[in-house]
Amino acid sequence: MEGLATDADNVSLLKSTLVAALVVGILYRIIRAVQKFRAYAKIFHDCPGETEYHWLYGTLHLYPGPNEGGIKYDTNSMEIRPRFSRFWAGPFVPIILLYHPDLIRIMLKSSAPKPRGSGLLVSVYEMGLGWLGEGLLISNGAKWARSRRLLTPAFHFDILRPYVDIKNRAGDILLNKIQRSAEKGESFEVFSCVSLCLFDILLQCAFSHTSNCQTVGESDPYVQAVNELVRLWSIRSLKPWMHVDFIFKLTSTGRKWYRLCDFVHSISEDLIEKRRKFLEANREEVEKGLLHKKHTLSFVDILLTAKDEDGNGMTPLEIRNEADTFLFEGFDTTTSALSWTLYSLARWPEHQVRVQEEVDSLLAGRDTDYILWDDFTQLPYTTACIKEALRNYSTVPFIERMLTEPTEFDGHVIPAGTHVAIQLWCLHHNPTVWDRPHDYIPDRFLGDNLLKMDPFQFVPFSAGPRNCIGQNFAMHELKLLVARICHRFSLKLDPDHEVLRSPQATFKAEKGIKLIASPRSQ
Numbered sequence: 001m002e003g004l005a006t007d008a009d010n011v012s013l014l015k016s017t018l019v020a021a022l023v024v025g026i027l028y029r030i031i032r033a034v035q036k037f038r039a040y041a042k043i044f045h046d047c048p049g050e051t052e053y054h055w056l057y058g059t060l061h062l063y064p065g066p067n068e069g070g071i072k073y074d075t076n077s078m079e080i081r082p083r084f085s086r087f088w089a090g091p092f093v094p095i096i097l098l099y100h101p102d103l104i105r106i107m108l109k110s111s112a113p114k115p116r117g118s119g120l121l122v123s124v125y126e127m128g129l130g131w132l133g134e135g136l137l138i139s140n141g142a143k144w145a146r147s148r149r150l151l152t153p154a155f156h157f158d159i160l161r162p163y164v165d166i167k168n169r170a171g172d173i174l175l176n177k178i179q180r181s182a183e184k185g186e187s188f189e190v191f192s193c194v195s196l197c198l199f200d201i202l203l204q205c206a207f208s209h210t211s212n213c214q215t216v217g218e219s220d221p222y223v224q225a226v227n228e229l230v231r232l233w234s235i236r237s238l239k240p241w242m243h244v245d246f247i248f249k250l251t252s253t254g255r256k257w258y259r260l261c262d263f264v265h266s267i268s269e270d271l272i273e274k275r276r277k278f279l280e281a282n283r284e285e286v287e288k289g290l291l292h293k294k295h296t297l298s299f300v301d302i303l304l305t306a307k308d309e310d311g312n313g314m315t316p317l318e319i320r321n322e323a324d325t326f327l328f329e330g331f332d333t334t335t336s337a338l339s340w341t342l343y344s345l346a347r348w349p350e351h352q353v354r355v356q357e358e359v360d361s362l363l364a365g366r367d368t369d370y371i372l373w374d375d376f377t378q379l380p381y382t383t384a385c386i387k388e389a390l391r392n393y394s395t396v397p398f399i400e401r402m403l404t405e406p407t408e409f410d411g412h413v414i415p416a417g418t419h420v421a422i423q424l425w426c427l428h429h430n431p432t433v434w435d436r437p438h439d440y441i442p443d444r445f446l447g448d449n450l451l452k453m454d455p456f457q458f459v460p461f462s463a464g465p466r467n468c469i470g471q472n473f474a475m476h477e478l479k480l481l482v483a484r485i486c487h488r489f490s491l492k493l494d495p496d497h498e499v500l501r502s503p504q505a506t507f508k509a510e511k512g513i514k515l516i517a518s519p520r521s522q
């Protein structure tokens with residue numbers, strides 16, 4: 001009996017010791033993790049930035065949102081700390097916000113990748129994966145480098161040149177729409193009007209697909225789906241709990257997001273399949289490299305025929321991802337840029353008059369108002385007005401990178417793995433960089449003023465290895481449409497409509513922009 005009692009005591013002693021060791025082990029790990037995090041957090045607390053810290057939001061709750069309040073907050077933050085500051089996007093995710101060209105240069109010249117999340121949290125870019133997959137915008141490393149090499153020929157001038165005709169024809173429909181509201185004496189909502197024209201152009205350039213989206217309007221289900229996906233992406237980025245994928249999937253926003261992704265994928269796949277069949281039917285010309293002589297090549301045609309150094313083509317999924325990326329990147333950005341340029345010209349009519357004089361003199365003696373390829377270099381004032389709008393209403397208000405090595409910003413060594421936001425809107429309004437940053441002064445982009453500029457002071461298309469591949473495509477489109485609209489109409493603001501800025505993934509207006517057009521007598 002005595003022996004049994006001793007055995008039982010020993011077993012129970014062993015159990016208690018094991019449990020105690022486990023508890024101590026767990027406690028030790030927790031204490032170590034807390035110590036580690038506190039040391040890590042100290043690096044960021046020592047950086048310039050808000051001192052208030054919320055256990056769930058970090059400093060996210062201080063940001064009023066993508067509205068006029070948010071712009072005021074950003075401006076204030078940048079004016080107090082004009083080089084960089086630290087922000088907590090949730091309790092554990094510090095982000096370094098860069099405002100000054102000296103520091104932005106360090107990031108954009110590096111090969112720092114697009115951020116990836118840690119643990120259960122996904123990064124802002126990864127939130128787009130369900131829709132755009134590992135396309136050029138989101139991918140990193142060797143995958144990105146291969147895609148960039150394969151896609152670069154699609155933006156060669158020989159490919160872009162025939163698109164001028166597509167852009168002019170789509171522009172005709174836009175001009176007629178504006179004409180109709182002018183005749184009725186009504187204002188027109190700029191974002192919705194121009195977005196359909198730009199979408200029309202993109203569908204033709206990306207897929208050789210002639211849609212009637214400009215006539216059907218925003219009720220076109222594909223247009224609706226793309227607009228909604230952009231909106232849901234932005235909503236998700238501002239809600240920390242939705243940064244966890246499996247929680248996001250359970251929310252109504254998440255379910256809607258995946259439903260819409262399936263829908264847009266099915267449309268892109270159909271359009272790609274049509275082009276595959278077309279290329280198949282013209283196999284001989286494709287093989288001889290003569291197809292572009294007879295047909296305007298679309299972006300997807302280039303992808304379907306592209307081969308890497310090893311002779312491998314792109315997979316159907318890679319092609320779909322790139323086509324969806326092209327649509328996303330090419331549609332929302334140019335819509336914002338064109339809308340804010342037209343708004344600026346209506347708001348500051350002295351510049352509109354100078355654009356009109358420039359275009360009138362370019363088109364004098366011609367029997368068409370089409371803008372031609374060679375005209376793009378003959379519109380310096382129009383170009384300066386577009387650039388000043390790209391600055392004042394920075395189309396892409398911020399981009400992000402992730403540090404792959406410890407990096408020093410003004411004496412603060414920031415650890416590898418940290419997310420860095422390059423605050424393009426703040427950079428473009430930094431009073432230590434720009435004179436009268438909130439005024440619209442196109443002259444900044446003319447003559448000597450342009451030559452004096454720091455190359456990293458004005459970067460609406462980003463810069464360095466991951467700059468915008470569609471920059472020329474976009475600038476042609478903007479010059480052509482601004483020139484033709486200003487040639488045909490005079491624009492003024494609708495006095496009954498308040499324009500409220502909304503810096504989302506692209507720079508939007510909360511209730512849109514309404515302008516009144518009146519035909520010019522020529």
Ligand code: HEM
Nearest residue numbers: 136137329330333334337395396399461462468469470474
């Ligand atoms: C005014 C119009 C546009 C602006 C302001 C703009 C701006 C930008 C910016 C800032 C980036 C860098 C994004 C980042 O680092 O996360 C970018 C990348 C990109 N843009 Fe644009 N963009 C415009 C139009 C276009 C168009 C028309 C296309 C395609 C037709 C396009 C395709 C892309 C692609 C594919 C990337 C990713 C490039 C890479 O990572 O290698 N963009 N754009």
